[in-house]
Amino acid sequence: MKVESAEVELAYTYAWWLTGDEQAARAAVLQAVARPDVQGADADLRTEVLLRRVRAAAVSAPTMCPAAELALLHDAMGVGLDSAAGLASIDARDARTELAHGRLEALGPGERFEITHPERLGGLAVGNPADVAASRQSPELAQLRDLIARGRDELVALSSVEVPPDLIAQATAAAPPPDAISFDDIPTVDPLSDDPDAEIAPAPRRPEPTAAPEAEGEGDATGAATAEVDDEIDLSEEVAAEPAASGPRRRTWWPWVVAALVVAGAVAAIAGMGGDDGDGADDAAETEVAAPAADPSPADPTPTGEPTPTGGATPTSEPTPTSEPTPTDSPAEPEAFAFGRAGVAVGIGGDPDFDNPVATPFEPVSITVEYDGGQDGDALLADWVVDGQPFDVERADLSPLLDSTRFTKQVPEDGWPVGQHVLTFTLERTGEVVGEARFQVVAEG
Missing domain, CATH: 2.60.40 (Immunoglobulin-like)
Structure with a gap:
C-alpha cells in the first residue's frame, strides 16, 4: 500500500513496542506496506488497517498488557479510542476504564494511590463532564484525575522511538508501473553472432512497393513474371552468411521471416506492373528486363477510367469523405452527483x-x-x-x-x-x- 513518511513512523513505533527489536519491527513494517491498498478508505480506516497488518506481521500473540497497548495507541500514536480498543482486543464498553488503567501503569510501580470510585475511572480518562464535576467535590477523585493526566504525559514522552531514515525511504518508495518500461532500453542482440554481447546493426530499408488495383487480363502475365524474378532476388543485404563455427543460436527464425516479406513485396510489385492495360506476358517480360529486380521503383499504373492522383500520393482503399464535418471537442461537463x-x-x-x-x-x-x-x-x-x-x-x-x-x-x-x-x-x-x-x-x- 502507498504510505507517507508519517504513516511509516507510526507503524514502526507500534511494531517496535510490540517486539522490542529493531530488525523485527523493520520486517513487520515492510511486510505490512507490501500488501495492497484499501480502495475508498478514509484516513482513519487506512491507519487502522496499516496497524492491524503491522500487528499481524510482528507478533502472533499479545506481548503487552492490553490496557498499556490501548493507552500507547490512543495517547502516544493518536489512534481513535474505538480503533485502539479493537487493535488491543478490548471490549468497546471497557475501553475508557482500560485507558485510565494504561495511563496509571505508565507512572511506574513507585507511585502510590487509591482508587475509591472505580466506576468513575473511565469518565475521568475521557473528561466526562459528570465525573470531572465529581472530582471537584472529592479530593480522592481530584488526585486520581491528576494522576491519570500525568500518566498520559509520561506515556507520550516515553513512547518516542527513532525511526531509521532508510526504512522511511524504502517503505515510501513507489515501484514504477509496468508501462513505464521503454523498449528502447532493451538491447537488440544479433542472433547470428557468436558474441552474446554483440548488437545487431539496423539493416538498410528498401522502398515499400504499393500494390496497385487489380486489372483485367493479368493472370498469365503475373505468373510468368513471378517465375522469372524468383531466381534474381538477392537477400545478401538482409541475411548474413551462417558462420562455420558452432555457438549459441537464439531466435534464428527471424531472418527467414524477413526473406519472406521481401519476396512477398517484390511479387506484389511485379503483379502491379504486369497489369498495365492487359497487354499480356510479352509486356510483362519487357518491363522486367527494363527494371532491376532488386529495386522495383516504377510508379504504379493507374487503371483505365480512374483519375490519376496528383502530387505522387498513393491512393488509399478507403478515402476519407470530405462532405462530413470534422467533429470538434467540446469541454467535458462535470459529472452529476x-x-x-x-x-x-x-x-x-x-x-x-x-x-x-x-x-x-x-x-x-x-x-x-x-x-x-x-x-x-x-x-x-x-x-x-x-x-x-x-x-x-x-x-x-x-x-x-x-x-x-x-x-x-x-x-x-x-x-x-x-x-x-x-x-x-x-x-x-x-x-x-x-x-x-x-x-x-x-x-x-
Missing part, C-alpha cells in the same frame, strides 16, 4: 450492511456511503434521528477521486439509544436530500 447506497458496519472491522442491521448499545458502528460524481469541496450532511427524535448531525467529506466515504462516531458513554436510527443525507452544495442509512439498536438480552 449520484447517490448510490449507504450501509452501516456493526463492530470493529466489519463490512457495511445495507439492510437495516442490528447493534447493541455499546457496539461501535461506522457508516459507508457509495456515490458517483463528487466534486472538490463536496460533503454530505447527515441528519441523525432516533425514533424520529433528533440525535446528532454528522458531516462526511467527498472526493472526485473516490466512489465511497466512511465515517464513524464514538460510542456514547451511556451507549447508543435503543430504537430505529435513521441518517438522512443532504448534499451540502445543493441542499438536496440524496439518500439515507438505517440501523437498529436493541437492548442487550
Whole structure:
C-alpha cells in the first residue's frame, strides 16, 4: 500500500513496542506496506488497517498488557479510542476504564494511590463532564484525575522511538508501473553472432512497393513474371552468411521471416506492373528486363477510367469523405452527483450492511456511503434521528477521486439509544436530500 513518511513512523513505533527489536519491527513494517491498498478508505480506516497488518506481521500473540497497548495507541500514536480498543482486543464498553488503567501503569510501580470510585475511572480518562464535576467535590477523585493526566504525559514522552531514515525511504518508495518500461532500453542482440554481447546493426530499408488495383487480363502475365524474378532476388543485404563455427543460436527464425516479406513485396510489385492495360506476358517480360529486380521503383499504373492522383500520393482503399464535418471537442461537463447506497458496519472491522442491521448499545458502528460524481469541496450532511427524535448531525467529506466515504462516531458513554436510527443525507452544495442509512439498536438480552 502507498504510505507517507508519517504513516511509516507510526507503524514502526507500534511494531517496535510490540517486539522490542529493531530488525523485527523493520520486517513487520515492510511486510505490512507490501500488501495492497484499501480502495475508498478514509484516513482513519487506512491507519487502522496499516496497524492491524503491522500487528499481524510482528507478533502472533499479545506481548503487552492490553490496557498499556490501548493507552500507547490512543495517547502516544493518536489512534481513535474505538480503533485502539479493537487493535488491543478490548471490549468497546471497557475501553475508557482500560485507558485510565494504561495511563496509571505508565507512572511506574513507585507511585502510590487509591482508587475509591472505580466506576468513575473511565469518565475521568475521557473528561466526562459528570465525573470531572465529581472530582471537584472529592479530593480522592481530584488526585486520581491528576494522576491519570500525568500518566498520559509520561506515556507520550516515553513512547518516542527513532525511526531509521532508510526504512522511511524504502517503505515510501513507489515501484514504477509496468508501462513505464521503454523498449528502447532493451538491447537488440544479433542472433547470428557468436558474441552474446554483440548488437545487431539496423539493416538498410528498401522502398515499400504499393500494390496497385487489380486489372483485367493479368493472370498469365503475373505468373510468368513471378517465375522469372524468383531466381534474381538477392537477400545478401538482409541475411548474413551462417558462420562455420558452432555457438549459441537464439531466435534464428527471424531472418527467414524477413526473406519472406521481401519476396512477398517484390511479387506484389511485379503483379502491379504486369497489369498495365492487359497487354499480356510479352509486356510483362519487357518491363522486367527494363527494371532491376532488386529495386522495383516504377510508379504504379493507374487503371483505365480512374483519375490519376496528383502530387505522387498513393491512393488509399478507403478515402476519407470530405462532405462530413470534422467533429470538434467540446469541454467535458462535470459529472452529476449520484447517490448510490449507504450501509452501516456493526463492530470493529466489519463490512457495511445495507439492510437495516442490528447493534447493541455499546457496539461501535461506522457508516459507508457509495456515490458517483463528487466534486472538490463536496460533503454530505447527515441528519441523525432516533425514533424520529433528533440525535446528532454528522458531516462526511467527498472526493472526485473516490466512489465511497466512511465515517464513524464514538460510542456514547451511556451507549447508543435503543430504537430505529435513521441518517438522512443532504448534499451540502445543493441542499438536496440524496439518500439515507438505517440501523437498529436493541437492548442487550
